Amino acid sequence: MVLDEAALDARGPERVEAFSDGVFSIAITLLVLEIQLPNLGENPSPEALITALGSLWPSYVGYVVSFLTIGNAWINHHNLFRLVGRVSHGLLISNLLLLMAVGFLPFPTALLADTLGKPGEQVGVVVYAGTFVFASIMFNVLWAAVKKVLRPGAPRSAIEAINRSYLLGPPISIAALVIAFVNPTLGIVVIGGLMVLYLLPRASGT
Amino acid sequence: MVLDEAALDARGPERVEAFSDGVFSIAITLLVLEIQLPNLGENPSPEALITALGSLWPSYVGYVVSFLTIGNAWINHHNLFRLVGRVSHGLLISNLLLLMAVGFLPFPTALLADTLGKPGEQVGVVVYAGTFVFASIMFNVLWAAVKKVLRPGAPRSAIEAINRSYLLGPPISIAALVIAFVNPTLGIVVIGGLMVLYLLPRASGT
Amino acid sequence: MVLDEAALDARGPERVEAFSDGVFSIAITLLVLEIQLPNLGENPSPEALITALGSLWPSYVGYVVSFLTIGNAWINHHNLFRLVGRVSHGLLISNLLLLMAVGFLPFPTALLADTLGKPGEQVGVVVYAGTFVFASIMFNVLWAAVKKVLRPGAPRSAIEAINRSYLLGPPISIAALVIAFVNPTLGIVVIGGLMVLYLLPRASGT
Amino acid sequence: MVLDEAALDARGPERVEAFSDGVFSIAITLLVLEIQLPNLGENPSPEALITALGSLWPSYVGYVVSFLTIGNAWINHHNLFRLVGRVSHGLLISNLLLLMAVGFLPFPTALLADTLGKPGEQVGVVVYAGTFVFASIMFNVLWAAVKKVLRPGAPRSAIEAINRSYLLGPPISIAALVIAFVNPTLGIVVIGGLMVLYLLPRASGT
Numbered sequence: 001m002v003l004d005e006a007a008l009d010a011r012g013p014e015r016v017e018a019f020s021d022g023v024f025s026i027a028i029t030l031l032v033l034e035i036q037l038p039n040l041g042e043n044p045s046p047e048a049l050i051t052a053l054g055s056l057w058p059s060y061v062g063y064v065v066s067f068l069t070i071g072n073a074w075i076n077h078h079n080l081f082r083l084v085g086r087v088s089h090g091l092l093i094s095n096l097l098l099l100m101a102v103g104f105l106p107f108p109t110a111l112l113a114d115t116l117g118k119p120g121e122q123v124g125v126v127v128y129a130g131t132f133v134f135a136s137i138m139f140n141v142l143w144a145a146v147k148k149v150l151r152p153g154a155p156r157s158a159i160e161a162i163n164r165s166y167l168l169g170p171p172i173s174i175a176a177l178v179i180a181f182v183n184p185t186l187g188i189v190v191i192g193g194l195m196v197l198y199l200l201p202r203a204s205g206t
Numbered sequence: 207m208v209l210d211e212a213a214l215d216a217r218g219p220e221r222v223e224a225f226s227d228g229v230f231s232i233a234i235t236l237l238v239l240e241i242q243l244p245n246l247g248e249n250p251s252p253e254a255l256i257t258a259l260g261s262l263w264p265s266y267v268g269y270v271v272s273f274l275t276i277g278n279a280w281i282n283h284h285n286l287f288r289l290v291g292r293v294s295h296g297l298l299i300s301n302l303l304l305l306m307a308v309g310f311l312p313f314p315t316a317l318l319a320d321t322l323g324k325p326g327e328q329v330g331v332v333v334y335a336g337t338f339v340f341a342s343i344m345f346n347v348l349w350a351a352v353k354k355v356l357r358p359g360a361p362r363s364a365i366e367a368i369n370r371s372y373l374l375g376p377p378i379s380i381a382a383l384v385i386a387f388v389n390p391t392l393g394i395v396v397i398g399g400l401m402v403l404y405l406l407p408r409a410s411g412t
Numbered sequence: 413m414v415l416d417e418a419a420l421d422a423r424g425p426e427r428v429e430a431f432s433d434g435v436f437s438i439a440i441t442l443l444v445l446e447i448q449l450p451n452l453g454e455n456p457s458p459e460a461l462i463t464a465l466g467s468l469w470p471s472y473v474g475y476v477v478s479f480l481t482i483g484n485a486w487i488n489h490h491n492l493f494r495l496v497g498r499v500s501h502g503l504l505i506s507n508l509l510l511l512m513a514v515g516f517l518p519f520p521t522a523l524l525a526d527t528l529g530k531p532g533e534q535v536g537v538v539v540y541a542g543t544f545v546f547a548s549i550m551f552n553v554l555w556a557a558v559k560k561v562l563r564p565g566a567p568r569s570a571i572e573a574i575n576r577s578y579l580l581g582p583p584i585s586i587a588a589l590v591i592a593f594v595n596p597t598l599g600i601v602v603i604g605g606l607m608v609l610y611l612l613p614r615a616s617g618t
Numbered sequence: 619m620v621l622d623e624a625a626l627d628a629r630g631p632e633r634v635e636a637f638s639d640g641v642f643s644i645a646i647t648l649l650v651l652e653i654q655l656p657n658l659g660e661n662p663s664p665e666a667l668i669t670a671l672g673s674l675w676p677s678y679v680g681y682v683v684s685f686l687t688i689g690n691a692w693i694n695h696h697n698l699f700r701l702v703g704r705v706s707h708g709l710l711i712s713n714l715l716l717l718m719a720v721g722f723l724p725f726p727t728a729l730l731a732d733t734l735g736k737p738g739e740q741v742g743v744v745v746y747a748g749t750f751v752f753a754s755i756m757f758n759v760l761w762a763a764v765k766k767v768l769r770p771g772a773p774r775s776a777i778e779a780i781n782r783s784y785l786l787g788p789p790i791s792i793a794a795l796v797i798a799f800v801n802p803t804l805g806i807v808v809i810g811g812l813m814v815l816y817l818l819p820r821a822s823g824t
Contacts, residue, residue, distance in 0.1 A: 025640025
């Protein structure tokens with residue numbers, strides 16, 4: 001249902017942020033449910049347990065990469081909404097579509113963890129990179145909606161920094177997708193490396 | 207436990223919104239847990255994996271439809287609570303009953319995903335549409351409670367827009383339920399179409 | 413870690429409320445995960461599906477009773493924290509212990525749903541009622557902590573209403589526990605009836 | 619993506635707190651999902667049910683210890699953020715890494731519950747204690763980031779209390795890890811005891 005433009009104008013983004021924070025924090029916390037020990041019978045020996053814990057390494061990789069991905073997406077979302085002056089219908093919808101990508105991430109993460117180091121590895125990495133492509137496009141759609149409802153006094157430098165950064169998102173994630181088709185291991189390294197790079201403080205330090 | 211009317215008067219709806227935001231965001235994020243690969247053994251071939259991923263299409267449909275449904279319900283809830291001036295006991299109870307419908311949605315979604323394209327399809331669509339009917343009735347009950355505690359200056363146009371829009375909810379969802387009894391595929395198309403329609407910006411654009 | 417009394421004095425209860433809202437809303441939304449169809453094979457007939465959906469009635473009862481229970485507990489918590497002036501260490505700890513009871517409820521709910529109408533029914537109802545006893549005691553412990561940090565101007569009538577209402581909690585829930593030992597069906601009816609009673613508006617209406 | 623220092627300066631920690639509250643409250647509520655009855659067939663006798671409920675004691679221990687652990691971590695986080703004046707990139711990243719440890723806790727909790735009183739007990743306790751070590755180190759990293767962005771007027775006494783308390787965290791949790799290698803039961807007693815100790819009010823009372 002869409003209300004009057006005038007009525008919408010009066011709305012601040014606080015509840016949109018609260019709802020989004022909920023989705024981000026749940027998606028990031030659900031990731032741990034994908035880490036599961038294989039069934040080892042009633043009383044496994046310590047050695048069997050240690051071997052099983054070791055064999056879960058793809059799950060640990062998936063947990064860390066996806067935790068950093070969703071955490072980084074949240075930081076981006078946080079920075080974006082600092083610039084929002086009022087809530088438009090376009091903002092609500094594009095935000096919902098971005099959250100749909102974020103909320104979906106536990107599935108490709110589980111697939112990645114199930115396939116790393118196995119014959120289906122390429123399928124797992126391609127699906128994972130594909131979700132990335134979708135999310136990076138959705139971030140640009142959301143950004144286009146935010147730019148129509150900027151708050152007065154939103155710093156020009158922040159807008160330009162986001163412009164630059166977001167334009168790079170889709171080509172880089174599409175590149176990771178293409179690389180995954182050629183060499184899945186390299187594809188996941190590119191995605192993991194991107195995450196670390198994004199999370200590093202700038203040269204000036206903070 | 208019910209407190210003094212006078213004491214209740216002083217309460218703003220912020221915590222009711224926070225609790226509701228939690229339920230909405232969790233219900234929408236739990237949907238992804240219903241997307242699960244069938245057991246393919248230890249080392250499935252890439253081909254087997256791709257076939258299995260493709261066979262999950264009813265789960266993807268369920269995820270998208272339910273994500274849009276809960277997202278749309280949240281937008282409605284958001285618009286409704288902008289008009290609330292104070293919290294009444296009736297508001298708390300009717301809000302709780304609406305959340306009971308929202309929180310239930312992952313179950314009919316899983317049922318739908320398990321039955322689409324299979325003999326039990328009709329059962330799945332009917333249960334799904336039935337949950338819709340319940341939710342649309344609960345939205346009207348909540349709206350009746352909100353109208354008793356409107357904030358001063360709530361715009362007349364917004365109230366009338368909600369009146370019109372909510373009155374249509376139960377008959378349309380009952381229609382989808384009836385259609386589902388006759389033709390389940392058409393029933394799910396009607397529900398999906400309604401969601402997209404509700405989410406489209408108005409002609410004037412936003 | 414415990415900080416200075418003086419520093420604690422300055423703290424408002426907003427973040428304690430936000431954390432508690434999170435636990436309440438997650439516990440209430442997790443309840444739906446306990447409703448699960450039995451494995452019916454690949455392509456169950458519509459009749460088999462309908463029978464299976466019908467046989468889930470104990471899960472529906474569990475969902476509704478527990479949803480109303482947690483919802484009612486949240487309303488109580490909401491009313492209680494309206495009276496809080498500052499956050500004490502005792503408030504944090506007793507709140508945490510109450511949340512431990514709330515967060516535990518999905519387990520006895522699942523047990524109840526697994527046992528209603530079966531030989532183990534009594535065990536299920538007794539464990540459920542026992543969780544109620546624990547929660548009602550914890551509400552009194554929390555209330556004792558709240559009374560030490562009341563905000564200035566907390567209405568005397570609200571304090572007395574809570575005093576009366578909370579004192580009844582433990583004896584009534586212990587009574588339900590005793591009844592469950594004699595007649596489990598009656599025990600669950602008493603608990604369900606209590607919930608409905610608590611949620612009804614007072615005679616004066618709201 | 620990192621924005622201008624000047625722009626960051628203007629940001630309050632409210633949304634960081636909301637996101638963190640979400641992760642804490644979800645991690646603490648997910649713990650109950652690890653308590654699961656073994657499959658007892660269709661109609662277990664009351665005696666079989668009671669035996670099964672009794673045999674779940676390691677799960678109850680895991681639930682209580684992890685609930686107190688995450689609850690205690692939340693109280694620490696709460697106290698820490700009261701001192702934050704502005705959000706820096708370093709704060710966001712170190713907070714994310716701490717949340718990664720908190721969100722991981724349901725996994726070692728499940729492992730602990732699966733191994734207590736069984737041959738693999740030592741493995742379970744060592745992994746659990748290891749997660750503690752990681753979390754206590756991350757709390758110190760976060761604290762180092764917070765100290766760079768203290769709010770004006772943050773009480774000296776609170777800062778010194780945190781300094782003292784946090785410095786003890788890593789050595790004590792490493793000690794628990796070492797003890798777990800020698801005597802797993804003693805290791806879990808040390809961790810449990812630490813939690814109770816941390817949660818007790820100080821001598822002066824609150």
